[in-house]
Amino acid sequence: MLSLIIRRLFAAIPVVLIVATVVFLLLRMAPGDPARVIAGDMASEETIAQIRSNLALDQPLIKQYALAMGKMLQGDLGTSIISQQPVSKLISARLGPTAALASTAMLLTILLAIPIGVLSAWWHRRWFDRVATASTILAFSVPAFVVGYVLILVFSVQLNWLPVQGYTPLADGVGPFLYRLVLPSLTLATVFVALITRITRASMLDILGEDFVRTARAKGVPEKYVLFRHALRNAAAPIVTVIGVAITTLISGVVVTETIFNIPGVGSLIVDAVLARDYPVVQGTILFFSFIYVFVNLAIDLIYVLLDPRIRY
Known part of the structure; x- marks a missing residue:
């Protein structure tokens, strides 16, 4: 198990470096000048040039890249051009709302999706x-921002049951915290x-047709044990895979959702940094999310080994 973890970690290093390089180049090719944003519209060219020199933006691209990568390898994600923090x-200041939103959404997803998928396979056709099936096709076809605005229109504007925007920390109470989320x-x-x-349904349909399931039913095993103890356990591998994919895909969804509901998380931090051409913040947040992506994939690999020990050999 230890050797598996070490191999996965070493394999993740090139991925992180490639992501950092691509982000660096894309930001430098984007239109706009951070020095002009900091100086303001009324600043002179001398002031702008001085700011650009202080930020090393007047250096050759390869030198800027070397400076950025050197800081990253030392664990330094840089300093914000705008806030100087x-x-x-x-x-870390924005991580709480993002973690709360992502974990709540994923918990809600698992609690709803797996039972619905299992029952859908059990009551096939x-x-x-x-x-x-019709509901999942519809839900998968509608973009997240459309779903968000529809929910706001129905539950906030028309019914006035839930707030439109905002975030309440858990420290202020569980009720207000969940009410906003x-x-x-x-x-x-x-x-x-x-x-x-959909994945749970497809995996369960395959497993429910296996001989050991028919044998369990022939022995008189109660149906709930057949479904959740025998069938679901053997169908877990593809379900774990798609949950891992969902967690990594959750990153892009967080950015959109936080923007819609005005949640002060890491997603909204990225949007503000992109609009302000704050290179270090954009690069640092994307690297942070890439680390999460690598960690999730490592966790999925380890769960695979626990579900099927043959994978380690």
Whole structure:
């Protein structure tokens, strides 16, 4: 197990370096000048040139790249051009709302998708299966921002049940915390519920046709044990795979959802940094998300080994 972890970690290093390089080059090719943004519209060319020199933006591209990579290898994500604060500090300050939204949405996804997928496979071609299949196709086809605005229109504007925007920390109480997260979590979870439900249904249909399932039923094993103890356990590998994919895809959904509901998380930090041409913040946040991506993939690999020990050999 230890050797597997070490191999996966070493394999992740080139991925992180490639991501950092691509992000660096894309930001430098983007239109706009951070020095002009900092100096303001009324600043002189001398002031702008001085700011550009202080930020090393007047250096050759290869030197800028070497400076950025050197800081990254030392664990330094840089300093924000606009706020002059360390990027790591900005990320840690915004990490709470993002983690709360992502974890709540993923928990909601798993609690809804797996039971619906299992029951849909059990009641194959019955009314529940047909309704679930049609609903998942619809949910998977609608973009997240459309779902968010529809939920706001129905539950906030028309029914006045839930707030439109904002975030309340958990320290202020569980009730207000969940009250503000209901609509964002539903928005973010919709597409992933559809995806995981379809995969769970397909995997369960394959397993329910196996001989050991028919044998268990012939022995009189209760149906709930057949479904959840025998069938679901053997169908877990593809379900775990798609949950891992959903967690990594959640990153892009977080950016959109936080923007819609005005949640002060890492996603909104990226949007603000892109608009302000704050290179270090954009690069640091994307690297942070790439680290999460690598960690999730490593965790999925380890879960594979636990589900099927043959994979380690």
